[in-house]
Amino acid sequence: MAQPMGFFTDTTVCIGCKACEVACKEWNQLPAAGGGITALSGDSYDNTRRLDGLHWRHVRFVEQFAPDRVDGRWLLMSDVCKHCVNAGCLEVCPTGAIIRTEFDTVVIQSDTCNGCRDCIAACPFGVIGINPVSNTAQKCTLCYDRLQNGLEPACSKACPTDSINFGPVADLKTLAAKRVGTLHERGEKRAYLYGADDKMLGGLNAFFLLVDRPEVYGLPPDPKMPSRNLVRGGIWTTLGAVVVGLLGLFSFRERGSG
Amino acid sequence: MPPSSTFFTASPHWNWLIICYFFVGGLAGGCYFLAVLIDFFGRASDRPLARLGYYVAFPAVVLSGLLLTVDLYRPERFWHMLIQSHTFRPMLKLYSPMSLGSWALLAFGGFAMLSFLASLAEEGRLRQPWLVRFRPPGLLGGLLAVMGGVFALFVAAYTGVLLAVTNRPIWSDTPLLGLNFVLSAASTSAALLILLASRQYRTPGLAVLERFDRLVLILEPIALIALIVSLGSVARVWLSVWGVALLIGVVVVGILMPLALLWRATDPTMPSTATAALLVLIGGFVFRAVIVLSSSTIRAI
Numbered sequence: 001m002a003q004p005m006g007f008f009t010d011t012t013v014c015i016g017c018k019a020c021e022v023a024c025k026e027w028n029q030l031p032a033a034g035g036g037i038t039a040l041s042g043d044s045y046d047n048t049r050r051l052d053g054l055h056w057r058h059v060r061f062v063e064q065f066a067p068d069r070v071d072g073r074w075l076l077m078s079d080v081c082k083h084c085v086n087a088g089c090l091e092v093c094p095t096g097a098i099i100r101t102e103f104d105t106v107v108i109q110s111d112t113c114n115g116c117r118d119c120i121a122a123c124p125f126g127v128i129g130i131n132p133v134s135n136t137a138q139k140c141t142l143c144y145d146r147l148q149n150g151l152e153p154a155c156s157k158a159c160p161t162d163s164i165n166f167g168p169v170a171d172l173k174t175l176a177a178k179r180v181g182t183l184h185e186r187g188e189k190r191a192y193l194y195g196a197d198d199k200m201l202g203g204l205n206a207f208f209l210l211v212d213r214p215e216v217y218g219l220p221p222d223p224k225m226p227s228r229n230l231v232r233g234g235i236w237t238t239l240g241a242v243v244v245g246l247l248g249l250f251s252f253r254e255r256g257s258g
Numbered sequence: 259m260p261p262s263s264t265f266f267t268a269s270p271h272w273n274w275l276i277i278c279y280f281f282v283g284g285l286a287g288g289c290y291f292l293a294v295l296i297d298f299f300g301r302a303s304d305r306p307l308a309r310l311g312y313y314v315a316f317p318a319v320v321l322s323g324l325l326l327t328v329d330l331y332r333p334e335r336f337w338h339m340l341i342q343s344h345t346f347r348p349m350l351k352l353y354s355p356m357s358l359g360s361w362a363l364l365a366f367g368g369f370a371m372l373s374f375l376a377s378l379a380e381e382g383r384l385r386q387p388w389l390v391r392f393r394p395p396g397l398l399g400g401l402l403a404v405m406g407g408v409f410a411l412f413v414a415a416y417t418g419v420l421l422a423v424t425n426r427p428i429w430s431d432t433p434l435l436g437l438n439f440v441l442s443a444a445s446t447s448a449a450l451l452i453l454l455a456s457r458q459y460r461t462p463g464l465a466v467l468e469r470f471d472r473l474v475l476i477l478e479p480i481a482l483i484a485l486i487v488s489l490g491s492v493a494r495v496w497l498s499v500w501g502v503a504l505l506i507g508v509v510v511v512g513i514l515m516p517l518a519l520l521w522r523a524t525d526p527t528m529p530s531t532a533t534a535a536l537l538v539l540i541g542g543f544v545f546r547a548v549i550v551l552s553s554s555t556i557r558a559i
Contacts, residue, residue, distance in 0.1 A: 115331025237436025
């Protein structure tokens with residue numbers, strides 16, 4: 001197996017140009033939503049709105065301004081599938097369409113997916129959506145086809161500020177830790193890494209440098225695996241089934257002997 | 259600040275087809291299970307009532323499969339749930355409720371079909387008398403009924419676990435959905451059999467079914483309260499039209515009114531018993547609709 005590959009997204013240098021979104025759409029031949037008719041969201045400069053089957057990169061615009069607009073800041077983040085080491089989507093997929101590749105990335109095989117949408121409900125980050133062209137669940141593949149040919153993913157290749165860094169995850173973690181140290185030295189004490197350690201779903205192969213709480217960027221503060229409910233849900237359900245069974249036995253047995 | 263990390267997830271848009279599946283699947287499993295109980299512990303005069311359970315279960319499980327298939331965005335690939343499309347080997351993930359449920363539905367469909375055919379043969383509608391062996395009291399019929407009964411309960415209940423094994427608000431914020439689903443499947447199935455039997459099969463077992471339904475209806479509000487408590491602050495989602503639907507559609511119409519009617523009914527063939535049964539069915543459907551839609555309509559932050 002090749003070494004795990006991923007993204008380190010440094011949100012402090014993102015300028016919101018959306019080159020990553022465009023490059024992703026072009027390379028992966030993802031059509032425009034709504035037949036190409038622009039519908040303004042009214043939410044800052046963000047008309048992409050969210051990650052889904054047609055948008056595998058999404059630049060989030062967060063405006064943090066005082067009511068009088070005298071002071072404030074922009075937070076910009078290019079969001080993407082996190083390619084979790086413990087991936088909820090992969091765990092629940094009933095068709096085997098979702099696989100882990102030799103690069104430790106998570107890919108949905110469009111020719112196998114039947115559009116049941118269990119993965120959409122299971123993803124803790126809301127990354128996956130149905131692509132209306134293929135009618136299958138789709139998301140970022142970390143440009144699996146490009147990786148297989150020794151190329152860098154389209155989004156990071158297009159990023160003009162190196163906000164999106166691509167490479168072996170181990171190298172990216174070193175780079176990210178250094179960058180956090182630099183920011184702290186320069187006085188930006190709020191900088192921290194989201195998903196870089198293995199505490200979050202075993203580690204995110206696409207992790208982020210943030211300067212505010214995760215939820216400000218639309219990221220869950222405490223993402224979990226869907227299987228956390230499997231055993232305890234199963235136990236309570238079995239208990240319910242046993243109660244129903246006993247009630248039935250009690251009702252009909254008495255009748256039978258009566 | 260959202261009450262749970264589950265509010266950052268995307269909706270799978272499981273809507274009316276899935277709600278209907280949860281309801282019909284619950285009826286299929288519940289009716290089969292009750293039919294097995296009647297077959298084992300009822301009197302000979304109750305056999306038509308058990309037949310009725312099998313007559314409901316098989317078409318209902320077929321309808322369940324159809325609903326699930328139609329809900330897929332690629333229905334022609336429904337078989338990918340069971341067979342790996344690349345290798346043609348069986349596709350089974352024991353830790354994926356949807357995968358396990360697909361196999362359980364298939365297996366239950368097989369048992370339900372055998373019991374359905376046996377019932378037809380017993381009534382003389384099929385001219386293959388050997389088919390009767392697929393129902394108790396014989397050894398083969400007994401074995402099939404026990405195994406079918408286990409799968410029936412599984413099909414009636416696993417959907418609650420399926421919802422819990424996601425990351426969606428409400429569904430994955432409690433482990434008690436399956437418990438509530440299995441109770442609801444039991445009460446709605448007993449209600450459906452009472453409703454159908456009160457017109458065609460006036461057997462003594464009807465009174466037993468009615469008592470069983472009453473007992474389950476008493477447990478349902480307890481399980482529902484436990485569900486709401488287990489949700490914690492997430493339950494605030496139901497301070498909305500969904501809460502009203504839950505209170506009026508499920509608690510009042512689906513539980514309290516039928517209980518009051520059943521309590522006052524002295525004869526299971528009375529019209530009020532049939533009315534109670536109809537209300538239980540409405541309540542069971544509204545319960546599933548509230549559970550599915552109150553989460554499915556929440557958009558990611």
